[in-house]
Amino acid sequence: MGNPKAFLTIPRQEAEYRPVHDRITDFGEVEQTLNTSERKLQASRCMDCGVPFCHWACPLGNRPPEFQDALYKGKWREAYDILTQTNDFPEFTGRICPALCEKSCVLQLSIDAPVTIREDEAAIIEAAFREGYVQPRSYRRNGKRVAVIGSGPAGLAAANQLNRRGYEVTVFERLEYIGGLLRFGIPNFKLNKPIIDRRIRVMEAEGIRFEVNADIDLTHLPEGFDAYCVCTGTPQARDLNIPGRELKGIHFALEMLAQQNRVLAGQTFSDKERVTAKGKDVLVIGGGDTGSDCIGTSNRQGAKSVTQIEIMPQPPVGKNPATPWPQWPVILKTSSSHEEGCVRRWSLSSVRFLGEKGHVTGVEVEAVDWLPNPDGGRPLMKHTGKKEVLKADLVLLAMGFLKPELPAFAPQVFVAGDAATGASLVVRCIASGRRAAADIDRFLTSAPAE
Template sequence: MGNPKAFLTIHRQEAGYRPLNERITDFGEVEQTLNSHDRRLQASRCMDCGVPFCNWACPIGNIQPEWQDLLYKGKWKEAYEVLESTCDFPEFTGRICPAPCEKSCVLKLSADEPVTIRENEVAIAEAAFREGYVLPQHPIRNGKKVAIIGAGPAGMVVANQLNRKGYEVTVYEKQDKVGGLLRYGIPNFKLHKNVIDRRVNLMKQEGISFVTSTEIGKDISAKELVEKFDAVCVCIGAEVPRDLPIEGRELKGVHFALELLSQQNQILEGKSFDNDKLINAKGKKVLVIGGGDTGSDCIGTSARHGAIKVTQIEIMPKPPVGHNPATPWPMYPQVLKTSSSHEEGCHRRWNINTCRFIGENGQLKAVEIQEISWIKSEEGRMQMVPTGEKEIIEADLAFLAMGFVHPVQEGVIAQLELAVDNRKNITIDNRAAASTAKVFAAGDAATGASLVVRAMAGGRKAAQEIDTYLSQK
């Protein structure tokens, strides 16, 4: 720790967002950056705690105090090397991670001014690319081959880790481009897709093969896969959104959130859609059902389309502001979160149940809702109880952003099981799963829907398990 008193004299300074009236006119990244001098000052605030709770809270185990100190001292290259030792793609996590490390920073507890760890992380990563510190690595090959199904964050990490251990890695992706949720679920105003392309190009230079527009069981059989490769890792993500099977669900104008987000990202990459399939909120009243990050992304996208009104409803109670006794430090705080998209114009409501969609000539026109409260039953379960009269919200578009159910794995997994002809040895559960029959899983395919950084952590774990399995084989 180069400056042991910096946290006493230097306050937390965030880079902040681009001006609202400017950023809602485009899909450029909303977050700004600090100059290198101010960034180093922010890094100096790290106290190098005896027990670094930031490290404890980080799913991938980043050793933040070490690279914060290197950044403060101006050793950008060394800072990147330490950062990359635990995080395969800091340019991703530095942009989209909710930063549980910052919520567990001792300065969050003592002064409510945690170190700007996430912003510092992406600053280090961008400097590394800008200054040419990130160069292709060409490891000595060990003669073994691994197939990865799915090119999202977990699959990319598994590929990156195994490739650098000397394995010949082939990644199969059913979409036409690599990235998974990073490319097709997260808006450009949070993560511009050239950031993904830059990393994918580097991985290709290092010898990783990406086979896109290819679906296992359709374009290539599972049998062919397990015969051709020494191990297979399933990283198909959690692609099944939670539905809302109520009256009027079939109406035109009711969409899953990812239908909007994926289509918009594809449009920005040059793809066009027929008018009957195009989802656009220009001049429309929008209702977003679900209060999480995906719902927030729908709000920001609708604002950029030119929606005349956006309402977001959440079935759960409004979280506390600032501090929640139920989630004390160093736990991740369940408190009210206001995103950049919320600032761009949105009416938010909590404890609201959606009763039915109302249409006219097959087109959504309104949504019937009702205020509710939550009580604990005699069995200890939380139950929803109506507390208000039903009311009508006018809406031309409704986006379902209620999370994801655990992915339906039976298709791919069953095919792989039969292909290795050893069903009883296959283990796919809530861990990065491994089996004696060379089938593994990582990311949301193993755990259910979670954070990108947790999918990346699962990818690292699966890569280690695959390496152990093939080394012992």
Template sequence: MGKTTGFLEYDRIEESYLPVDKRLKNYKEFVIGINDSQAKIQGARCMDCGTPFCNNGCPVNNIIPDFNDLVYRQDWRAAIEVLHSTNNFPEFTGRICPAPCEAACTLGINDDPIGIKSIEHAIIDRAWEEGWVAPKPAEHKTGRKVAVVGAGPAGLAAAQQLARAGHDVTLFEKNDRVGGLLRYGIPDFKLEKSHIDRRVEQLKAEGVTIRTSVLVAGKDGLGKDSKVTNWANETVAPDALLADFDAVLLTGGSEQSRDLPVPGRELSGVHFAMEFLPQQNKVNAGDRLKGQIRADGKHVIVIGGGDTGSDCVGTSNRHGAQSVTQFELLPMPPEHENKPLVWPYWPIKLRTSSSHEEGCTREFAIATKEFIGEKGKLTGVKTVRLEWKDGKMSEVPGSEQILKADLVLLAMGFVSPVQSVLKAFGVDTDPRGNARASTDFSGGYATNVPKLFAAGDIRRGQSLVVWAIREGRQAARAVDEFLMGYSELPR
């Protein structure tokens, strides 16, 4: 633990931001992390709570009290060793994870929780600065070959773990760069892609072969069911992978965006968030795009109140949108959660992101009835107010109105993985369309297809980057045990 009385003496210290007028001028990260002395104070607040609920609140089960104590003692080298023991990529989670660990912090019952995420952020940034993050190639090779399909956080974590176990790992990615939604979903102002690039170099040094622009699919490619844009220029058949490798692990994303089939959906100016966000990331990377979806000078409406919607808000503001409005179907949540009722679980409360603070009108309990347009081009959105009672919604009579809109971005989540990929492999699916694979320790993450495994969003549905890392790590252990009869990789 940190200082015995630290939680009584010190207040929570928040990371700060660059001013709005400065950060809107570019796509660079703008969070100002805590310094050494601030991190020491935050670590001192970690109390001897007996049962550290933060450990289970964290999907990768970070050993949080231990690294908090090490930061309090300013033993940064040991802190990164503890952090890396459970999390392959803390620079990702330290930037974009919503920190369920903090919601589970015991101190949070009657006070502000410890700034666990900011401490994690500080540890990994210090580790990179000091040169403590280095490749760890396996000392002995097993002679086994593993294909990992999908180079998002789940695939990256699995590939690294399997390579360190001594297997020959090939990581396949349909896009032109590695990272999945980290690369082509999360805006650069939340996660600069240099963080991904240096991990890619680490994986290569550890023996992972990375093949980008390679689509693993059946004869019909992704099929008509796909709404995903990809840049693959080579196709590999599932049968070929299963024949050439001793095990195959599917770690693709839940890529089918939820649509809004209302009148006017076909109008020019209505787009999925995942059409809009990846384009800006590609431009930031130096690519030239024809017909990029832009928000310059437009009235933008973002439909969906989650993180993806918030990312659309921030990107639209950087484009120079005239106005940005975000819709949420549910009523406005309370500003403060009922802690005795919800702790240590993730609370429902009003969350205002940095993008919202940059300029956004938020509308709650509102539904879209129709997209209005002229000559095939979007001009407005017809809406209606909603009333919620006993968990059921009904339209408020006489509340319909038309809001001006030049660009609508649909950010309502994802419904399933690309079905044609699973069909091409012959994988059984659950009622939600995800790959059916149990997480039981005996045969964990195995599908119905011999030597084929699945992990990450393709198995559990859309989720957080920290869950993807957890699934990739656990699936790697399951594959290792399948190949070798035992595994020394951590669960």
């Protein structure tokens, strides 16, 4: 532990977002960075608690006190070594992880100002790339081959870990680029795509093969592999089957988000194909993170207005006694996209879409009350009969994803990431990919010789 009293004298300092007027005009990353000395001061705030709840909260089991100490002392290489023992891709989590660890930091409990663990993580890996610490390594081959299906964070983590254990790894990806939702879901203003490309180059140099435009039939996996890791995500979005669903102008969130990322990568679309919010009244149905990304994208595309509605009630502001420390607090979240301008409303159920000449013009919604469930669990919804029409000529459905039904697989086939758990988080998918790689290794090394 570097400076035992730093947490008493040094306030939490976040790098903050670029000013709204500046960032709203482009799709560049919104988050800024601190300079090196400020970053080291932030690292010095870590108290190296006897029981580090941040380890417990991080799905990867990252060890923040250890890398904060190295960072505070200016030992960037050591910080990088510690961080990458548990995390294959800190450049992703350092940008887009909700930082479960910070909510369980003891400084969150005591002074509401946790250590800036996520930002420190990003600073360490960026320094590592800058200083040339991230170099392709070669691994002794063990003669066995593993296929990874799907190249999102789970597939990439599984591939990385298997490659390090000596397996010959091929990653098959249905789409034209590697990255899964990192590439074609999460907007560039949260994660710029050269960050993914930089990592893929290292993985390729270490021997991992990537095959794009390779749509694998999961009932007939490619031959010639000793084991498989299926990391195909949750491709099916939850629909809203209410009257008027057939109207034009109603899209799944990813139709817009993925297309916008493709446009930024240089692809072109005809006016008919293009899903754009330009000059439109946009209604986002779904109050979660995907909905928030639709807001940021709509504002950047030049929406006339953006409204986000959610069927559940507004979560408490600040603290929620139902989710006490060190749990993840279910409280109102205001993202960078919310700050950029939108109306947010809760406890609204969508009744029907309204339209003219085949195109959506609005959504009739009804206010609902949520009553405590006597059996515990999810509260019970009660209709109030109070209806109104929200004007919209673009509706984006951001209501989550369905857990896929996968075929019954043979014992040498393992499943990881969202495909295994349902929609989740990047950090959980990296952890899941790492676990699957360890399971595959155990399976292949304990298999009796033929």
